[in-house]
Amino acid sequence: MSSIPAFPESQVEPLARLLGECGSGTDITRVLHDRGLVDESGESTKWRRLHWVFLDCQKRDGCANPVVDFISAFLAPARFVGRKEVFEGHRQKLNTILTFAGLEYGDDGEFHHVTVAKSLDEAEKRVQTIQAKFQRRLLHPEVLKYCITELMQDNYFHAVFEATKGLAQRLRDMSGVQEDGAKLVDRVFSIDCPLLAMSPLETETEKSEHKGFAALLKGCFAAARNPPAHQPKILWEGEDDAADYLSLVSLLHRKLDDCTPTGAGSAG
16 A cells, blocks of 8 residues: 555544554554564553554654554454454444544455545444445345445445446356347347246246346346446435445346356357
8 A cells, every 4th residue: 555644643542542452462562563563652551552653653654554554464354253243343443533534444454545534423424334235235245246345445336337247247157148238138038049047938927037037137237337337427326326236236146146057059
């Protein structure tokens, strides 16, 4: 990560207090030593030690990078295997502070740049957004595979764009057809010679469901993919639309889970 401006005292103290609650004094000593940070504070209280070290290294280096480096090691996801709820609790509190500096700590253990929060309400709301709007919807793994970075950066506009691109790529991977959008769907889910099918297509009900799924796929590409590609971002509704669109893409992936190759024709 490029040089990060030094955190002001108003952020250093709450960071130190929070991190002091996230591990033992021995843990702090070990990580400080591993990161090449010297504690000459003379303090015994965990948060006061970190407060002194953070201010000292920022003064020495002129940036917050050593502090960020410490956080990455101290709150590394691997330290919390089997304790996901504890990790998420620490991460949420951490991000409430970091958003005032335009940073966010992702569940992948990486820092991402975000828009600087201007108020406590805004910071807390932003941190809770993914949990409130996305995680409870149990998004399909194929959705997150293509847009997790955008979601962690609150970049909902591009999250939807990448998720729908990922949906098209999965269709290509499953069928071998190298088309896109409506052409891809028409070829893969042709009613006369489909390459993928959700059912034996023996009854009118099965054929109707097959056609409906194909129409839903094409509608998703038209509504969620094409407008973001060609319209100004200001015309898009943001995170509320993103939550609904990503739920739709997730549904389509779950339906694809049940599709099987028909062996009909060549995918060329």
